[in-house]
Amino acid sequence: MPDATRSPAARGDAAEPAAVAELPDPPAPADVHARVVDWFAEHARDLPWRRPECTPWGVLVSEVMLQQTPVARVLPRWEEWLRRWPTPADAAAAPAAEILTVWDRLGYPRRALRLQAAAEAIVDRHGGEVPDTREELRALPGIGEYTAAAVACFAFSRPEVVVDTNIRRVHARVFSGAALPGQTYTAAQRRLAVELMPATEPDGGRTACAWNAATMELGALICTARSPQCAICPVAELCSWRAAGFPPPTEEQKTRGQAWAGTDRQVRGALMAVLRRGEPVEPEALLDGLDLPEASADQRRRCLDSLLADGLAQRTAAGVTLPQ
């Protein structure tokens, strides 16, 4: 079983033949489609936003929450969100403070405000119904290329080209023979994803939609970034990365570790954690109360100002609070 960061070739095993220099031919897409879609039918996780009774709004909420946040942490927040606000109109009418409190520690709380703004736009422009085309979805706040395609596909069965980090990694390995796709989503990767889409005839795009979901799931469960489970992968025999001898990621492909300690993100997160307690706080008490010895007074002030500017915090007579 290969390790993406320490492939057999990189370990320099004496018994291991040197990795072949040139890439083998990539597999026929149709062969990969069949195996991955069949695997998905058998092994897909039973996630609530995949159930037939889940509304398009539920799918949209799940996709926004899942932007950079793992499934396990999203699940309880998604349940709570849909229980409180089962329709876009419900979320649009909620106080922003409540939106941010239910969002809790999912991270990137600006997503929560954008999701509420999307709900408002759905009420204003679409009569309260989640729009069913990629273009209309793309125009909503916080809905980018990925999320627009994902909602159109998973909620409305439209055969859009869905490309997320999992899918980019599976494509890179199976078809390009690379260990990792690299940090930025390139035009070449987009073209590859388009070429790999199953034909929408004769099944009206059912296979195309299944391919999107199945490839994403394969990347999440089997073809993972760190320790891929090639031993149980349905396309191991077709995989270009495997055929090439599991070449390790190049420097270009390695993900640059994003700093955390000492960043504004950490300070903003600490401030938000205090505000989520729900009690108004005097600015001085808020800034002085942070348990971040390394954070300067300047940084604390700057971060509070940025939260106010982002609409994630508000000044009131009683002190700083979540936006009312």
Add this chain to the structure above:
DNA sequence: AACGCGGGGGT
């Protein structure tokens, strides 16, 4: 194309 933006669990 590169950067800022949270937070926690797996290795």
Add this chain to the structure above:
DNA sequence: ACCCCAGCGTT
């Protein structure tokens, strides 16, 4: 300690 996670908006 480090790395990764169903990205988006701005520059």
